[in-house]
Amino acid sequence: MKRVSIKDIAQAVGVSTALVSYVLNNKEKEARVGQKIAEVIRVKARELGYQPNQIAKSLKTGRSQTIGLIVADISNPFFANIARTIEDEAKKYNYTVIFGSSDEAADKSQNLINILLERQVDGFIIAPTEGSEEQIRSLQDQRIPFVLIDRYFPDIQTNFVVTNNYQASYQAVRHLAGQHRKKIAMIAYKSELVHMKERERGYLDALKDSGLDSDLNLVKEISYNFIQREVGEVMGQLMRGHPDIDAFFFGSNALSMGGLRYLNRNNYRIPETISVVCFDESEAFDLFYAPLTFVNQPLLEMGKEAVRILAEQISGKQPQLDQVFVDSALIVREKH
C-alpha cells in the first residue's frame, strides 16, 4: 500500500502542495485560504485515505499525545480494570493510551517497550515483570518519562504508584487473628517482586504481633503460570500436614479464585470451618454464598496518580521523584 502524500491530494484537487499543507495543518487562516477550497481539500484527503505523518508532527511539537501502558497480564481483572481507569484518566489530559501485556515475561516486556518507543509514545506506565530491572534502568538512561505501577524495584529510584502491600496484609491477618483464628496459612505467588514479598512480610509480622506462631511452612508459593492447577494441590498438602489450619489469607485475586474453588469442592464451610481474607477483589465474590472479607485496592486513585505523575514528567514540570504508596481498605464482610 502506497502512502497518500500531500502531493497526491494537491494533484487530485488541482492546487499547490503548499495550499494543501496549510489546510491540513490547520493554518488556512494565516495563509488566507478560502473556506470552500479548504473544505474541498479536506474531503479529498479523507477520500484518498490521507494519514498525517505523525512522526514529522511529533518531531515538531515534541509530543505524540500517546502513552504506552504495559500491564503484566491483561486477562487478570486487576490489570484489565486498572487499564480502564488509566484510559479514562488519560483522556482528561488529552492522551490516548495504547497498551501491551507482558504476560509476566521480561523478554515480552522489552519487546513491547521497544515497539512503543519506536512508535513515539511520550511516556510509559509499566507494571514491571520480574527480571526487567535493566529495561527500567535503560529508560532512565534515555530520560524517557515513565511511572511504575503495582510493583517497583527498591534498588532503582523511580517514580511509582503502588499499594502499601505490607500494611494491607498486616491489617488483613490481624483481622483474622482478631476472629480467634489460631493457625492462619497464606497462599502467595512464587515471585521475587517486592509487592509479593511485602505481602508475605505483613502476614508474618501480623502473626508475631498477634502472639501466633509464624511458621514459614504455612506460606505456600505458587507458580504464576499454573495457578489453577497448583492451588488445589498445594492447599490439599497444607491441610493434610496441618489439619488445624482454620484460616487462609490469599495473596491475590487469582489465588483467591483457585483457593475458594478448592474449599468449595472439599466442602469446607466459610466462615464456620475456615475463615478467609482475599488480597484484591473479584466480581465473583458477589455471587459467593458467604460474604467475603477482602483488601480493596483503590484502582481509581492508582490510575489517577499514575497519569498525573506521568503527565507532569512529560511536560517537564516534575524534576523530583514521586513515589506514591496508596492505602488499601480492608472490607470486612463475614459474620461470625
Added chain:
Amino acid sequence: MKRVSIKDIAQAVGVSTALVSYVLNNKEKEARVGQKIAEVIRVKARELGYQPNQIAKSLKTGRSQTIGLIVADISNPFFANIARTIEDEAKKYNYTVIFGSSDEAADKSQNLINILLERQVDGFIIAPTEGSEEQIRSLQDQRIPFVLIDRYFPDIQTNFVVTNNYQASYQAVRHLAGQHRKKIAMIAYKSELVHMKERERGYLDALKDSGLDSDLNLVKEISYNFIQREVGEVMGQLMRGHPDIDAFFFGSNALSMGGLRYLNRNNYRIPETISVVCFDESEAFDLFYAPLTFVNQPLLEMGKEAVRILAEQISGKQPQLDQVFVDSALIVREKH
C-alpha cells in the same frame, strides 16, 4: 529528548557512519566488519539509547510486525480474555499486539485507528462499536488489512470471526423451554449491533418453536453504560408486571452478573423458582451456589481464526472474503 542517530554512534566510537549502519542492520558479514568492532558499536548504541528508525525499516520491508487490536471494553472479561488469546496466537506468527479500548464509543474507536495507523501497524483486529461503519469502510478504501471480531456489519463485506449468536441463543432458550419453563424473559443490551439483535432473534424464534408466547414485553434492553444500575430496576419492573416469569436468559456476561445479583438479593432460588441461562461465562459462576448453565464462546478458536485471517491478508495470500461463524456450546449444569 534528541533522538540518537547513527552519526552520533559513529562519532562516539570513532568510525564511519557506513560501518555503524552495516552493523546495526546486521550486515557486518557482507561488509566484512570485524567481530570486535561490531560488538563495540552495538554496546555503544545500547549505551546511548539508540532506537532504530522503525518507520524507515517498515518502508523497506513493508512490515512492522505489529497488529493493532481494538476491543470494545478492556475491563470486560470477555475482551480481556480474547485479547490474551490473540496475543498468544500472534506471537506464533512473530507479531506483537498493541491494543486500545474504544469503550463502545465510535469517536474513541476512530481516534485509536488513526493513532495505530500512524504508528504503522500491519493490520487490525477490531470489535467494532455502534456507529463505526464509516471507519470500517475507510479502512477498506485504504486497503488496510483487518478482521472484525465478535461483531460485524451485515451491510459491509468484510472479513470477520463471530459467534453464531442466533444459533447459540436459540439453543439456550430451547433448553429452558425443555425444562418446562413457560414464561422466559430476556435481558439484553440496547444496541443496534448485529450480535445483540441476533441473540434477541434466536430467543424469539426459540419461544415460537417451543409453542410459547413470544411477548416483546419480556425482552428488556439495558444501556451499556449503566448495566449495574439498570439491571436491578428493569428486572424488578419485569417481575412486578409478570409475576409468573419462571426463567431468565441473560444476553451477556455483565448482564448475567447484574441479574444474578438481583435474584440473590431478592431471594429467588435458582433453579427452583427461577431458571437461568447466561450468554457467555464468568469465573464468578464457579463460586455461585447453584451450577449455572451458560453459552460457552470458543475464545481460543476465535482468537486463532482472527490472527490467521489477518496474517494471510497481510502476506497477500488471501484475496477472498473470510467470514467465520464459530459455534458456541451450551454447557448445561443445573440439576432439576
